Amino acid sequence: MRVLIVEDDPISRELLSRILSPHGDCTLCVDGREAVTAFREALESGRPFHLVCLDIMMPEMDGQEALREIRRLERDQGVPRSEESTVIMTTALDTPRDVIEAYYRGGCTSYLVKPISQSKLLNVLQELGLLSAD
Amino acid sequence: MARPAHPDRHGDSFIHEARELLREMHDILHRLRREPENQDLLRQICRAFRTITALGGMFHYEDLAHYAHAFRQVLERALDREMAVTYELVALCQASCRLFDSRLTTPDASDLRRCATARDILEEIHAWCP
Numbered sequence: 001m002r003v004l005i006v007e008d009d010p011i012s013r014e015l016l017s018r019i020l021s022p023h024g025d026c027t028l029c030v031d032g033r034e035a036v037t038a039f040r041e042a043l044e045s046g047r048p049f050h051l052v053c054l055d056i057m058m059p060e061m062d063g064q065e066a067l068r069e070i071r072r073l074e075r076d077q078g079v080p081r082s083e084e085s086t087v088i089m090t091t092a093l094d095t096p097r098d099v100i101e102a103y104y105r106g107g108c109t110s111y112l113v114k115p116i117s118q119s120k121l122l123n124v125l126q127e128l129g130l131l132s133a134d
Numbered sequence: 135m136a137r138p139a140h141p142d143r144h145g146d147s148f149i150h151e152a153r154e155l156l157r158e159m160h161d162i163l164h165r166l167r168r169e170p171e172n173q174d175l176l177r178q179i180c181r182a183f184r185t186i187t188a189l190g191g192m193f194h195y196e197d198l199a200h201y202a203h204a205f206r207q208v209l210e211r212a213l214d215r216e217m218a219v220t221y222e223l224v225a226l227c228q229a230s231c232r233l234f235d236s237r238l239t240t241p242d243a244s245d246l247r248r249c250a251t252a253r254d255i256l257e258e259i260h261a262w263c264p
Binding site for chain 1: 147150151152184193210213214
């Protein structure tokens with residue numbers, strides 16, 4: 001599994017990387033702009049990310065905008081719905097407005113409110129079929 | 135039956151934001167009824183039901199989540215072109231939005247799982263996605 005972790009806070013970035021590294025190849029980005037570039041390059045090279053963990057509050061480009069860009073890139077490339085990357089928002093923002101923005105305007109797959117624990121994240125990945133339950 | 139006090143600190147804003155979304159869904163469904171082949175509209179309404187599913191789960195309206203999830207599954211099949219968007223399907227979606235709105239705005243609204251109309255609609259939508 002190819003994983004893109006997008007997080008400006010080094011401690012959270014490290015935590016996500018530690019949780020996910022045993023399960024996939026992790027690429028780390030520190031803001032939305034960097035993430036969109038990495039996502040585009042992966043898509044264009046035919047090796048798209050299976051999973052994107054995306055923080056919302058970040059400098060340069062925030063996670064909501066990055067999410068919209070990611071989905072736009074997929075649509076421009078004609079990626080069918082069943083092959084879209086799984087995008088999990090990993091954020092401290094828990095208001096209904098943020099949730100609606102991410103799911104409805106952005107098209108995220110799941111939404112996790114910090115603090116993120118190993119079990120919380122791995123459970124979601126199992127539910128989404130990205131990890132087996134073993 | 136009166137609903138228990140909302141346990142979530144975002145209760146009021148949840149209702150406000152969710153109703154705003156329902157208004158958008160109403161407009162999209164109205165258009166989808168006239169343009170059943172429009173994939174952008176279908177994608178939008180799919181996302182809207184997914185959003186209601188997530189909101190319901192996060193903000194203690196599990197019945198809304200359960201209900202919206204069933205619609206989402208059927209609409210995703212349509213998005214994957216495994217079935218067509220028909221007048222009846224859109225009408226069911228519209229009926230569900232009216233139920234959601236009434237659930238959010240009626241102070242004594244009961245859980246949708248105890249509402250006979252909701253059960254009937256759910257049964258119909260399940261028939262589309264056995």
